[in-house]
Structure formats: C-alpha cells, structure tokens
Amino acid sequence: MQNAILLHNKHWQNQSFNITIKRDLLNKLLYLHDTKEIQIITGLRRSGKSSLLKLYINQLIKLENPKSILFINFDDPNFSEIYQNPEKIYTIIEIAEKLTQTKIKYLFLDEIQSVTGWEKYIKSVYDAERFKKICITGSNSKLLLGNYSSLLSGRYIISQMYPLSLAEILNHYNFSDNLTILQNKPKVLNLIENCLKHGTFPEIVLKNDAQIKHEILTNYYDSILIKDCIINKNIRDHKSFKELAFYIFNNLAVLYSYNSLSKATEINDVSVKEYINAMQEAFLIYEISQFSFKIKKQLKSKRKLYSIDNGLITATSLNFSENKGKLFENFVFSELLKSGYNDIFLYNENKECDFIVKKEKQLIAIQATFEINSKNREREINGLLYVQKKMQISKLYIVTLSQSETTNDNIFIIPIFELNRILER
Numbered sequence: 001m002q003n004a005i006l007l008h009n010k011h012w013q014n015q016s017f018n019i020t021i022k023r024d025l026l027n028k029l030l031y032l033h034d035t036k037e038i039q040i041i042t043g044l045r046r047s048g049k050s051s052l053l054k055l056y057i058n059q060l061i062k063l064e065n066p067k068s069i070l071f072i073n074f075d076d077p078n079f080s081e082i083y084q085n086p087e088k089i090y091t092i093i094e095i096a097e098k099l100t101q102t103k104i105k106y107l108f109l110d111e112i113q114s115v116t117g118w119e120k121y122i123k124s125v126y127d128a129e130r131f132k133k134i135c136i137t138g139s140n141s142k143l144l145l146g147n148y149s150s151l152l153s154g155r156y157i158i159s160q161m162y163p164l165s166l167a168e169i170l171n172h173y174n175f176s177d178n179l180t181i182l183q184n185k186p187k188v189l190n191l192i193e194n195c196l197k198h199g200t201f202p203e204i205v206l207k208n209d210a211q212i213k214h215e216i217l218t219n220y221y222d223s224i225l226i227k228d229c230i231i232n233k234n235i236r237d238h239k240s241f242k243e244l245a246f247y248i249f250n251n252l253a254v255l256y257s258y259n260s261l262s263k264a265t266e267i268n269d270v271s272v273k274e275y276i277n278a279m280q281e282a283f284l285i286y287e288i289s290q291f292s293f294k295i296k297k298q299l300k301s302k303r304k305l306y307s308i309d310n311g312l313i314t315a316t317s318l319n320f321s322e323n324k325g326k327l328f329e330n331f332v333f334s335e336l337l338k339s340g341y342n343d344i345f346l347y348n349e350n351k352e353c354d355f356i357v358k359k360e361k362q363l364i365a366i367q368a369t370f371e372i373n374s375k376n377r378e379r380e381i382n383g384l385l386y387v388q389k390k391m392q393i394s395k396l397y398i399v400t401l402s403q404s405e406t407t408n409d410n411i412f413i414i415p416i417f418e419l420n421r422i423l424e425r
Contacts, residue, residue, distance in 0.1 A: 043161030199311020291345035
C-alpha cells in the first residue's frame with residue numbers, strides 16, 4: 001500500500017501531473033475552493049474525473065505545500081482491503097503523513113464507490129474539520145443514495161463530468177473563437193467527423209491510430225458493463241444483460257417501449273427495465289421521453305435512448321458507423337447534455353422533432369441532421385413549425401455538420417460548432 005500511495009502522489013516530489021487537455025469544470029472547482037463543502041464529481045468511467053482532480057492539484061501546489069495534499073484512486077487493487085472497511089481510510093492518511101512528515105490538509109479520493117459505506121468516514125472527518133478540503137469522484141449516478149447517504153445531506157456540492165465537449169476539443173487545438181474556426185474550417189470539420197466516429201473520451205481524442213482507438217473503446221465499454229453495471233448492481237444473468245446492451249447500442253435514437261425491447265430480445269420486461277436502469281446509473285446511456293405538459297402522458301409515452309459517447313457506439317455496434325444521421329443525432333444530444341441541459345425531450349405526434357430543450361421557463365426546439373438537402377428539408381422544417389404552433393416555441397434550430405442559414409420561417413440552420421454559443425444567448 002505504501003508504494004501505491006507514493007505512486008499516486010508524484011506531486012510530493014514537486015512534479016506537476018502531465019494532463020494535456022484542460023477541462024472547463026476546473027474553473028468551478030477553483031471558484032468553490034474556499035467553501036467548506038465536500039466537492040463531489042460524478043460521471044462516466046474514463047471521462048476525465050481523475051485528470052480533473054490532478055488539474056486541481058496542479059493549481060493547488062502553487063499555493064500550498066504539495067505534501068499536504070493526498071490523492072488516492074480506489075480503482076487501484078492495492079487498496080482492495082479498504083473496499084469493505086472504510087474506516088481503514090484512516091490508515092492511508094496515517095501512512096501518508098508518516099511518509100511526508102506533513103499533516104494532510106487536502107484529501108482527494110477517486111472512484112470512491114469502490115468503498116462500501118464511504119459516506120460514514122467522510123462525514124466523520126468533515127464534521128471534525130479534519131481537512132481544509134475534501135474532493136471525491138464516483139462513476140455511479142446513485143453515489144449518494146446508499147445506506148449512509150443521508151449522513152452527508154447539506155455537506156456537499158455535486159458536479160457532473162462528461163467526456164470532452166466539442167468546445168473543449170476546439171479550445172485544445174486553439175480553435176477557440178468563431179473567426180479562427182471559420183479560417184480553419186476544413187481542419188475543424190475533420191475534428192468533428194472524428195468525434196462522430198470515435199467519440200470524445202480524452203485518451204481517444206489524443207490518439208491517431210483508428211485501430212488503437214477501437215481497442216481502447218471496446219475495453220472501456222466492457223469495463224463499464226462489468227464494473228459499473230454487473231458488479232455494482234449484482235446482476236446475475238450476465239448473458240442477458242450483455243445481449244440487451246448490445247441490442248440497445250445497435251438501436252439507439254429509435255422509439256421504444258420496455259415491452260418492445262422485451263419482445264425483440266426475449267428478455268422479460270421487468271429485467272429489461274432493471275438492466276436499462278443499471279446502464280443509466282453508470283452514465284452509459286440516457287433516456288428521453290415524449291414532451292408533454294401532462295406528466296402522466298410523458299410517463300406512458302414511448303422513449304428514445306442515447307449514448308453519452310459516439311465512440312462507444314461505433315466500437316460495439318454492427319453497422320451504426322455507416323449511419324451518419326443517427327451518429328450525428330446522438331452527438332447533438334451529448335453536446336446538449338454537456339452544455340448543462342438536463343431537461344431534454346422528444347416530440348413524435350403527427351410530426352417529429354428530435355429535441356425539445358427546456359431552458360428555465362423557455363422551450364427550444366432542435367432538429368439534428370448531418371446535412372440539410374432537398375430530400376429532408378421539408379420534413380425537418382415542418383416538424384419545427386408544428387411544435388412551434390402547438391407549444392408556442394419561439395426558438396427553432398436545425399443543427400447540421402457545417403451549414404448556416406436562416407429560413408423564411410425564421411428557423412436558424414446552424415453548424416454543430418455554434419450550438420453551445422447559440423444556446424447561451
């Protein structure tokens with residue numbers, strides 16, 4: 001354990017962590033640095049939570065004694081003896097302080113969901129004001145719904161971490177403003193097409209070899225299914241679970257019901273619902289329902305599933321990579337999530353609209369299509385005009401790969417790289 005602690009804390013030797021891509025969420029952590037609340041970051045495995053903590057530490061060591069900062073990643077099997085004994089986290093602290101001869105003031109615990117009952121330990125040290133700051137991460141949306149979760153009520157601020165947003169990728173390559181993007185449009189579009197196929201996990205974005213990307217993404221997918229779904233939710237029928245996951249990833253962005261999935265996979269609908277919930281809790285997929293002002297109607301309607309990352313789709317599905325339309329729709333959905341929009345719905349009555357986004361008290365209607373052409377133009381526009389009339393929506397957008405236009409009906413056709421900026425208005 002001692003060697004593992006030393007390995008995780010290279011900053012004790014005044015070395016910064018080498019994190020290539022900066023993350024927007026770091027600004028929030030730094031802004032909240034002087035608050036006493038525990039900082040909790042949740043999100044999909046491999047989305048960059050560990051790197052975010054290390055970026056935070058890189059900033060912190062400019063102001064504090066590096067040896068007063070402890071970072072532990074519980075994914076490391078060297079800490080497996082802690083998994084059922086959260087009180088042994090005290091032992092890690094003692095070893096760290098013995099090694100550094102310095103009191104630990106800043107505690108960073110990564111993938112904390114591996115430790116059963118971790119909340120009890122965190123509450124005790126928080127209430128005792130043992131540390132100046134505690135930051136933890138976890139790969140499960142139900143991280144704070146365990147037996148001890150109520151113990152931390154009012155003691156934390158939670159943030160959601162996703163794979164890289166398009167804005168973060170463009171900033172990394174110094175395409176940070178609209179003028180620079182337009183001046184380098186071929187390079188920008190090439191980056192976006194790579195995102196559509198290979199996704200935006202940080203490690204993937206930095207790789208060039210397509211085969212290596214595929215192998216890494218396949219490993220990510222398997223790891224999430226096994227660690228964050230099967231093991232975490234104690235799913236016994238591994239075969240059925242993996243079959244449903246495979247079916248879903250080959251049929252994303254398609255209307256479904258639990259009953260229709262049950263018939264298609266020959267898995268009973270109770271298990272189908274359980275398995276989907278497990279994948280949602282692991283941030284692997286997201287479910288959106290039909291927009292309606294009536295909650296009961298929303299609950300009874302057919303729904304769609306999307307993945308948080310396109311790379312997981314193309315690495316695990318049979319022919320999804322050939323369907324640019326569906327990949328683009330999924331990418332637009334993930335960009336909406338990364339922009340902070342959690343209230344996302346579909347509309348599919350008489351006419352179709354891909355996304356109805358709720359922004360405070362305002363509704364925004366969005367169609368996602370790789371390209372507007374003579375074959376789909378009327379359909380996409382009519383869908384927006386229909387929901388505009390039915391729900392008095394004033395902001396109507398068609399998001400494409402690169403086209404830009406305003407129609408006679410005051411519908412804005414915009415390229416995907418402008419989506420985040422448009423939504424901020």
